[in-house]
Every structure is written in structure tokens, then in C-alpha cells.
Amino acid sequence: MEGATVSPTSPASFLPSLLGVFAHPDDEALLAGGVLAQHAAAGAATAVVTATWASGTHRAGELADALAILGAGTPRLLGFADDRIPDSAPGRPRLCEVPMDDVVKGIVEHIRAVRPQVVVTHDAYGQMTGHPAHLRTHEATVLAVHAAGLEYRYPDAGAPWRPQALYAATHPDSGAVVLSRRLQQVGKRTLTVPDAHITAAVDVTPWLVQKERAILAHRSEVAKERPLPGILSRLSAAERESIIQTEYFTRLSAGPAVTPLSALTV
Template identity: 70%
Template sequence: MTPSQPAGPRPSLLGVFAHPDDESLLAGGVLAQHAASGAATAVVTTTWSPDSHRAPELAEALAVLGAGDPRLLGFADARVPDSAPGRPRLCDAPIEEVVGLIVGHVRAVRPRIVVTHDAYGQLTGHPDHVRTHQATVLAFHEAGLEHFRPDTGEPWRPEVLYAATHPHSGVGELTALLERVGKKVLSVPDEYVTATVDVTGRSLERKWAAILSHRSEAARERSLPGILARLPARVRESIIATEYFTRLGTGAAGPGGGLRELAV
């Protein structure tokens, strides 16, 4: 990471994540930093219905982070069928349908940066995370094609796509905490990480407040928000104060062939 901070807002950013709370856990600090600088920020959530109990929690979290209103695609969570009654599970929906919906949001927001899950599906390998990663990678490239889903708006080519991830050296105490509740930990080699962002200070306060906004998850013992909520503040902050990303690709030509860092 370059330590310099140029004047003016950071680049506009769109996060595309599977579940309400993923945005706060994986990129809450980056979202808060970009919003605080005056950059446009937004989040697409691929599962859970807009009339579910998690929708208002998501709205509260996004308000804390400065990331606008919820953009829920409304597919069902792979492990919670009643999360979207009458809708297919995200992992069962045709990939082209999911991609088309994400493309519509990319064209509406017109971000320079898109952030999503990594190919593993983020630490625990949740199938919704994997599917969201796959659909977002396709949408990132297809949003700029004029003949792809012209009904969703004018073409827009974001500059760079990042995957939120965890390097082997950055998992730390998370491994024992997740394995204790029967979850696996899927981290990547350190050299895969191309952006490491320190989100301490005000950004960390907003990130933690956003995580706690997901009250139904924070009340559960096996969920990551619930695990974090039961830790001493010092331990919790050491886990969530750094966010890691892998640059997956570039679209429109930008400075140096695309934005190289998230904390620019």
C-alpha cells in the first residue's frame, strides 16, 4: 500500500456480497473510508428478501457505513429457505439471471471499483459466497458490453475488481474461533493479497457499529458477528482492524492501467 493520500474523494465503490452482514464484516472499513471521503458507495446483497427481518438490519448497517440504501436481489439463502419465500436459492438460480441483475446495479451506480467475495467463498466456503463471486466476476466484464442486457441501462466499465479475502498470515485467532463452532477456514497464500487496508480509528468504530446492526446474527453463538460480540474488545479489534483484498482484473483504462489500491 502506498501511504500517500491524494486530495479529494476516494474512487466510487460498489460491494457485491451474498448475505446481510457480509458487507460489514469483509469491507466495512473500506466502505466507511470511501464514504467519509465523499465517494459514492453502494452495496448489492444477493440473498434474503426485502421484507425479511434482516432487511432493516442491513439498512441500518449501510446507513452507519454511508453506503446508501439496501439493494437486495432477493434470492433465498442456501441454508435458510424461508429467507425469500417463493424465490429460488441463489445457488439454484440460473447464473445468467443473477449476472443480469448485478449488471443493472453496476450500471446504475457506475463505480470505479467493485468488491466481492474471493473464489473460496470467504473463509468458510459458503455456497452463496461462491455463487456471488462467480456472478460478480462475469457482471464486472459484461456491464460494459452494449449488447448485454440493454434493458438494464447504459454500459459502464468499472476500472478494477477486488476480492475480499484472508491471507494465511492474517487469519490469526479466527482459525480457532471458527473451528470451535465446526466451521472450516479457507485462507489464501500471502502473495495473493494485493491490497492491505488499515481500518483503525473512526472507520473501525463505524465498522463495528455496522456489524452490531445485524442484531439477529450478533445474537447467535455460531455466527461470526456473534463470535466477535463475545470477545474482549482488544481481541476483536485485532481481528477486524485490517481488511485484505486481491485485485482480480481491470476493465476501463485508468491511471497505470487501473486502480492498484483500495486505500488511495
């Protein structure tokens, strides 16, 4: 689907199984909520792995609510602590301090359990704000997608499974102007990629209501000033929709032809 814009009317039967791997609760809804809802509505298996926050915490509960709205199953938590919030996983190490091999193995276990055709994660910038947990999750996921298909890598983590495509959720220069301005207003830097780097631009308008509800399900972030769910919640409906109605992805891995994110051929 090189350089393609994906139509929301693509035949549902062609949508592949999809696993999202993200750093925090809310990343899944913000970056790929529409695509997750799209695939779930088409009957494709969907799931989300979240690197930080532990079961029993309030944000894990919010994540469960968001995934239910999107049709993406129940939380799959690696259970590491958010670097800035030790209570996010009491007694567990911070994600960015965990040996990379441990993070990779945790992701491999979920890849082999879910057996997705397509994996989606953060981009190599760690999204627009360069968040270190996003960057670490990106790096670990790239390694895990490769390792998951190798029989003698993490042999105790399940039977080998090779996803057919890996995509990074990202933000192109031309498609992030409004969002960049809003993030800069609360003191955040913004990192975008050249438009030519975009492999798929997915119009998620038919699933926009579900995506918005999933974002708002992260209630503790909505209540704050600087997190993106809070910023979006305070915008007019028109401006909010202009920001979240298209999801952008860059394909990172080569592999057999598959129909990721749409009915268009790679």
C-alpha cells in the same frame, strides 16, 4: 498497489466510487465495512448489492441499519432466498438454484445504475468457510463486471458501464490466524490464501467504530453462537479489533489505471 499496505491517511480526494457485491446481509460489514466507511467519509459514492434476503424481512432491516452507519446508501437486494432459510425470500428461488444468467443480470443492472469505478466481492474460495452462496456471488460478480461494459449484453439492464477494477475481499494465511482459531472452535473450516496473493491490506482503524457498529447492527446474527457477528461480539475489544482492523483484497481484473481502495496507484 501491488503488495502494498494502505495508509489510512491517504488523501481523500483520490478515493474512487465503490460498489460491494455480497451474498448475505452482514458480509458487507465484516469484509469491507472499513473500506466502505472510508470511501463514504471521503465523499466517494458507495453502495452495496446483497444477493439474498428480500425487502420486508428482518435481516433486510438490519442491513439497512448497517449501511446507514457505513454511509453506503440503502439496500440493493437481488431478493433470492438464502439456501438454508427459505423464509428469507418467500416465494423466491434459492440463490444457488437460480440460473447463473439471472444472477449476473441482476448484478449488471446495479453496476450500470451505480457506475462504480471499483467493485468488491467475495474471493474464489467463498471466504474462509467456503460458503456456497459466497462462491456463487463471487462467480456471478466476475461475469457481471465484464458483461456490464458490453453494449449487447443485457441491453435492457441500462447503459453499459465498465468498472476499472474488481477486487476480492479475502484472508491471507498470516493475517487470519486468530480468526481461523475462533471459527474452528465452532466447527467451521477455514480457507486462506498465500500472503503473496494480497494486493491491498487496508488499515481501517480510523473507521473501526463504524465498522463495529455496522457488524452489531446485524442483531439476529449477533444473537447466535456460530455466525461471525456473534463470535466477534463475545470477544474482548482487543481481540475483536485485532481481527477486523485490517481488510485484505486481491485484485482480479486488469484495466485502466485507477486508485482503488486508497490513494496508491495500481
